[in-house]
Amino acid sequence: MKSYFSELFTGGWSLILGLKVTIKSLFSPIVTVQYPREKLEITPNYRGHIDLVKDPENGSHKCITCGSCMRECPSDCIVIEGEKREGVKGKVLTVFTLDFTKCSLCGACVEACPTDALDYSNEYELAGEARSDFYFDILKRVEERK
Amino acid sequence: MNVDVLEDERHHRFVLNMGPQHPSTHGVLRVLLELEGEYAMSLQPVLGYGHRCHEKIAEYKPAKSFMPNTARMDYLGALIYNHGYAQLLEKATGIEAPQRAEYIRVITSELNRIQSHLLWYGAYLLDLGAFTPIMYSFDDREHILDILEDVTGSRLTYCYYRVGGVCRDIDDKFIAGTRQFIDRLRSRFPMYEDLVNGNVILQNRLNGIGDLTPQTCARYGVTGPLLRGTGVAYDMRRAEPYSVYPEFDFEIPTETKGDCMASFLVRFREMEQSLRIIEQALDRLPEGPIMAAKVPKKLKIPAGDYNSSVEAPRGELSYYLVADGSDTPYRLKVRTPSYSNLSVVSEQCAGMLLSDVVSAMGSLDLVIPEIDR
Numbered sequence: 059m060k061s062y063f064s065e066l067f068t069g070g071w072s073l074i075l076g077l078k079v080t081i082k083s084l085f086s087p088i089v090t091v092q093y094p095r096e097k098l099e100i101t102p103n104y105r106g107h108i109d110l111v112k113d114p115e116n117g118s119h120k121c122i123t124c125g126s127c128m129r130e131c132p133s134d135c136i137v138i139e140g141e142k143r144e145g146v147k148g149k150v151l152t153v154f155t156l157d158f159t160k161c162s163l164c165g166a167c168v169e170a171c172p173t174d175a176l177d178y179s180n181e182y183e184l185a186g187e188a189r190s191d192f193y194f195d196i197l198k199r200v201e202e203r204k
Numbered sequence: 205m206n207v208d209v210l211e212d213e214r215h216h217r218f219v220l221n222m223g224p225q226h227p228s229t230h231g232v233l234r235v236l237l238e239l240e241g242e243y244a245m246s247l248q249p250v251l252g253y254g255h256r257c258h259e260k261i262a263e264y265k266p267a268k269s270f271m272p273n274t275a276r277m278d279y280l281g282a283l284i285y286n287h288g289y290a291q292l293l294e295k296a297t298g299i300e301a302p303q304r305a306e307y308i309r310v311i312t313s314e315l316n317r318i319q320s321h322l323l324w325y326g327a328y329l330l331d332l333g334a335f336t337p338i339m340y341s342f343d344d345r346e347h348i349l350d351i352l353e354d355v356t357g358s359r360l361t362y363c364y365y366r367v368g369g370v371c372r373d374i375d376d377k378f379i380a381g382t383r384q385f386i387d388r389l390r391s392r393f394p395m396y397e398d399l400v401n402g403n404v405i406l407q408n409r410l411n412g413i414g415d416l417t418p419q420t421c422a423r424y425g426v427t428g429p430l431l432r433g434t435g436v437a438y439d440m441r442r443a444e445p446y447s448v449y450p451e452f453d454f455e456i457p458t459e460t461k462g463d464c465m466a467s468f469l470v471r472f473r474e475m476e477q478s479l480r481i482i483e484q485a486l487d488r489l490p491e492g493p494i495m496a497a498k499v500p501k502k503l504k505i506p507a508g509d510y511n512s513s514v515e516a517p518r519g520e521l522s523y524y525l526v527a528d529g530s531d532t533p534y535r536l537k538v539r540t541p542s543y544s545n546l547s548v549v550s551e552q553c554a555g556m557l558l559s560d561v562v563s564a565m566g567s568l569d570l571v572i573p574e575i576d577r
Contacts, residue, residue, distance in 0.1 A: 079395055169371065
């Protein structure tokens with residue numbers, strides 16, 4: 059009988075202790091963010107999908123179409139094509155696409171690039187409705203970017 | 205798999221599918237239960253719903269390229285899986301990671317372990333019907349994710365370690381943020397004690413449920429906090445020290461009872477020990493390079509077999525590699541802790557109340573993609 063009541067008391071007290079914690083946090087500042095109305099700033103180190111870096115010297119990109127990233131990619135999601143043009147030294151990049159459905163963001167392409175032409179983008183809101191939403195034309199993206 | 209018609213003696217039993225979409229299995233695990241009233245008389249886990257052939261994929265591409273896949277096996281202990289794999293290839297090729305890289309690996313791995321335990325803590329209590337604690341543990345976990353995101357670039361499936369080091373150096377911001385987090389989590393422990401650990405409902409639901417003995421654990425290969433809950437202080441960081449773990453002073457928390465409460469307390473106390481390791485590692489962090497000087501582009505693995513084991517949040521993780529001299533593994537076997545830990549349920553939970561099955565399975569801290577890899 060005595061143990062029954064002491065159990066009741068310690069049990070009841072443990073519940074009150076728990077309620078104390080919740081009541082305390084009821085009056086403490088809110089930690090959640092009302093996304094998408096509010097957005098947190100994302101760290102510049104965030105690794106999104108790859109993007110070509112804008113070269114300030116010529117207003118274009120630094121890719122030399124060597125194909126290192128294409129070879130290094132474990133998931134074969136990068137396709138690069140280039141062609142020879144008259145009057146231009148080396149190859150000119152004509153196609154640079156990324157199949158983001160297969161990409162695992164490992165960063166092997168960025169590390170393999172000999173001219174540092176690739177970098178990670180900072181985009182994270184990448185939900186889409188169709189598979190084709192994730193076939194990125196990286197070359198077009200760098201040309202459109204100012 | 206078809207359900208067989210039960211024979212005579214068992215004809216009054218009710219066969220229930222728990223999963224593959226059940227809130228308390230956190231993934232696609234299906235458990236076939238045979239119920240007699242409220243009692244689960246036999247349990248049979250059915251696997252394979254999330255199988256992605258990771259081990260087979262490893263045989264088809266250069267060993268170095270398998271790193272992102274390791275993170276996808278256990279999404280909660282991604283860095284520790286990276287660690288085991290990087291260590292395996294370093295062992296095989298004789299490349300040595302510099303001291304600073306090893307320290308960074310230990311710091312980030314331990315942060316990852318705390319993150320995994322915090323998620324388990326919230327999710328387990330959610331299974332048991334307590335909704336509030338997950339809000340608190342996710343609040344703390346978010347800080348770790350932010351710290352790790354700033355250095356690794358991702359939030360969950362990290363691919364941060366490389367053969368011969370790590371891919372980015374940590375900065376003062378990381379160190380300051382981690383120290384701040386250590387203080388924060390330490391100050392939160394008493395709150396967790398009040399809110400959860402002392403709670404009478406939790407005590408009644410965990411005490412004496414799902415008893416394990418060291419012998420049962422040995423028979424099924426159960427490792428990690430479950431084994432330490434039975435009183436065996438077996439932790440890979442001490443049993444077969446790897447990386448720079450021997451340099452740190454930390455305890456291996458153990459309990460003796462072997463029930464759900466024991467593994468619950470072991471995991472809770474492990475967080476404190478991980479904080480201790482991180483603190484010491486930050487104090488002694490050496491300067492220097494973060495990558496080995498010469499890592500060949502094409503990593504040829506000398507013929508032979510190699511093994512590397514690390515302590516994952518759920519137990520012992522082993523990689524076993526058979527190489528034939530090329531840059532692609534001939535065979536890669538991954539021993540994942542959850543797989544062995546799950547195999548014990550049919551013995552551990554037989555004859556239990558259905559609601560206790562949920563608490564016993566929750567205390568296994570299963571990560572299904574790791575079982576099905």
